[in-house]
Amino acid sequence: MAILSTSHARRVAHHSVVWISGVTLAAFAVVPLLWGVSTSFKREADVYGFPPKWIPSPATLTNYLSVVRDPALVHEFVNTLIIAGTTTAIALVISILGGYGFSRYRFRGRDTLLWTVLLTQLFPRVVVIVPYFVILRNVQLINTYQGLVMVYLMVVFPVAIWMIKGFFDNLPKEIEEAAEMDGCSLLRILWSIIIPMSRPALAAVTMYSFILAYNEFLFALVFTNGLGKRPLSVGLAFFIDDTGVNWGELMAASLLMSLPAIVVFSLAQKLLVRGLSEGAVKG
Amino acid sequence: MTSAVDNSVALAPPKRRRVPVRRRIVPYVLIMPGMLLLAAMMVYPLIQTVVFSFAKVQLPTFRTSFIGLKNFTQIFGSDNLQPMLGRTLFWIVGTVVLRFILGFWAALTFNATVKGTIVLRILCILPWTVPSIASANLWRWLLQSDTGLIDQTLKVLGLPHLALNWLADPRTAMPVVMVAYSWAGFPFIMLLLLAGMQGIPKESYEAAKVDGANWWQLFRHITIPSLRGVIIVAILLEIISALNSFDMLYVLTTGGPGNSSQILSQFIYQTGFTSFNLGGASALSTLLLVVAFGIFLLYAVLNSRSTQREGRS
Known part of the structure; x- marks a missing residue:
């Protein structure tokens, strides 16, 4: 029983280390992209807003429309x-x-x-x-x-x-x-x-x-x-x-x-x- | 190979070979277009580069006159050369190391096959898939002084004194571009290493674990040696790509401020197409060519050694 629970604890520890490390890497990978996405849906007046907002409100398609046109x-x-x-x-x-x-x-x-x-x-x-x-x-x-x-x-x-x-x-x-x-x-x-x-x-x-x-x-x-x-x-x-x-x-x-x-x-x-x-x- | 053998084959009921003469010509016909392209767009230009490096190319007629080593003496005499080569070396070592740390870390993480991490793995591949100009623009925006996400976040965290003008400060310009460049490239290293790791038999790890090896010993004595070939190839590819890198530096800093983030590839471009000194740019290109060739030789030596050690051909 003791052996089983330590091995279980080890597995949990191992899994959480892997998860933390994976999440850190994925965050590094996607933050520049997500911030770009967020900015692309913002109105010109909101782009420089402080503090930075990740979810644009109101969201707008203006930028995409003017790019396509x-x-x-x-x-x-x-x-x-x-x-x-x-x-x-x-x-x-x-x-x-x-x-x-x-x-x-x-x-x-x-x-x-x-x-x-x-x-x-x-x-x-x-x-x-x-x-x-x-x-x-x-x-x-x-x-x-x-x-x-x-x-x-x-x-x-x-x-x-x-x-x-x-x-x-x-x-x-x-x-x-x-x-x-x-x-x-x-x-x-x-x-x-x-x-x-x-x-x-x-x-x-x-x-x-x-x-x-x-x-x-x-x-x-x-x-x-x-x-x-x-x-x-x-x-x-x-x-x-x-x-x-x-x-x-x-x-x-x-x-x-x-x-x-x-x-x-x-x-x-x-x-x-x-x-x-x-x-x-x-x- | 000998015609005697070919004749006997032709006399016997036709097996797999057809008329030998034709068979000898066919492959050359097949590869002809590619090889012509190679000759016209690679061999000839490389020779031209070397020729131009000993010449003065007059504009706008493009008449060339032989001036011996003058281009080289001019380059080697310039005060800018040594710091520029130093920065190039710093750029190569820095980006290769950064990309490897990130790539290795990611490969080890995702090789563990923990449930659910496949999604994270896919997210990690994204930076590699984005065109270089688009990545450069994403990072240009992140790194904007004052209004960029990095400076804004630092201010939110109450660290306004750390919020720098990253791209315009000679101390930070090159390092931040290195980070951006490593961001774009680490997934490729991760994928190469992951592919290599999947080829390592599980049994060797289990056997070592039974013998009481810890994770560092497993990594040091099983993972690294098994990945030797992949690692050497990856380093070669990364050094070449670092020597070649232009897009991100051009968009983010254009070699500035001053010359603080200018490396050899940038310098060649500027010498040739901003100062229109084509002879000088060719001399620098020849220098780069020699460096690249040196790296290939090193690779060839390392590669033959590692295959010898592993005992395969």
Whole structure:
């Protein structure tokens, strides 16, 4: 009995330690977000109120409405969709072909090339910013969608090809071999066997690639000027009007921008962590 | 591999291999688009960076003229370089350590699988999912002098003397950005470590417990050694991402006040695109490239050692 109750007491103590520690961490994680949410529903007059109030009263949707109706923000959002969408589509095609090549064939230079791809993913991006600028200038693609897509391909493609190769490695080869014997062409095999079999993984890579391009800031900052072609990330860094920063609107806009990213990462979390870490751990 | 073998396969009823020549070309065709992209957008630019670092790039024509080591002597001669490199090192060490403390703490907490904590775990992942510019804006608002949540809360608690102008004070600017940056990144470490911890067999813990090991001994002699590979990868990824970090620093402080939160990546940007000294920016980039390469070599050495120790290939 004595042993039982001490072990029970221990369990309770252990559980409460875990709970306290978890709650502390979760509070640290969500306070900045919750405060942003709270501010985004406040009237401009209440934003600076002291003492700080967590529940806005009255709550208002004004900030969200003016953000959605702001022509500049809408324009930047459309820019982001065009740039990130095009980048993702091209990167996906390149990565499916390349990933299949790396996964199914052994050829001279394979390992070297594969590692080169990984290394480029790990190199600090700032390093290539000057040559990118000069290249884009020379082909006159500064401040264009095409220019940013070109640059973003390099951001997205190394991760995408590694993840896709990893997923293809885990697919059974037998079906392809049977199809090949029946005289199926390679493109046919890819299109009607490989792609349907790896649909969830490809969906994850697609979403991740999209979000990578969606979130990118540095290249967009340097390679665009003015409102014309700049994406939302740059827009939100310069979201200041003549009266200074309107915090309610800035929080509403930032949260709206975060929403797709939060959804994607939460849905594909396991696949992403596996894909990202496997790429770095295994050859 | 030899053609003799391939021929015999081709003569025999077709098994799995098709015409060998074709099979040899196919993979190159498949990887061609990716490799062209890699050559055009990575290999060539990296070479360009090194070339530009020995050149003066004239604007607006972009004509380059070779000037030898002048860019480098200029950089290394500047009084700003040493403190800037010091700040960069401080930034890297500080953010990696902070992210690891938070990530490890979270992984240990949520690996305990206590009922109900799954909700807390999901909440802890949120910061990682928020775009960097959005996180920067959230923290910019929290850290506002006087009107931000942090200063207001300090005043409510009766500690108005602690309510600082965090982002405009050279003593606090960099540390608070480090906290914000670690907030955004710790969940990734947590997820990596959690994935690693789930791979540790429960039996090894139970056996050690029977032998009377306490939690610290379990942690020190089972958890850490089993996670060695994951930890090394995570440190590598984090160092690179710290070297690369730009967004949060740009939005929160733009390297200021003065230069107090300026690190190498910021400095490259400013040299190249505020002062329009493209040669100088390239020289700094080359320096960063060398540093990054050094880190890879270190990783390769550590990695081969740890795989040797574990006795797998």
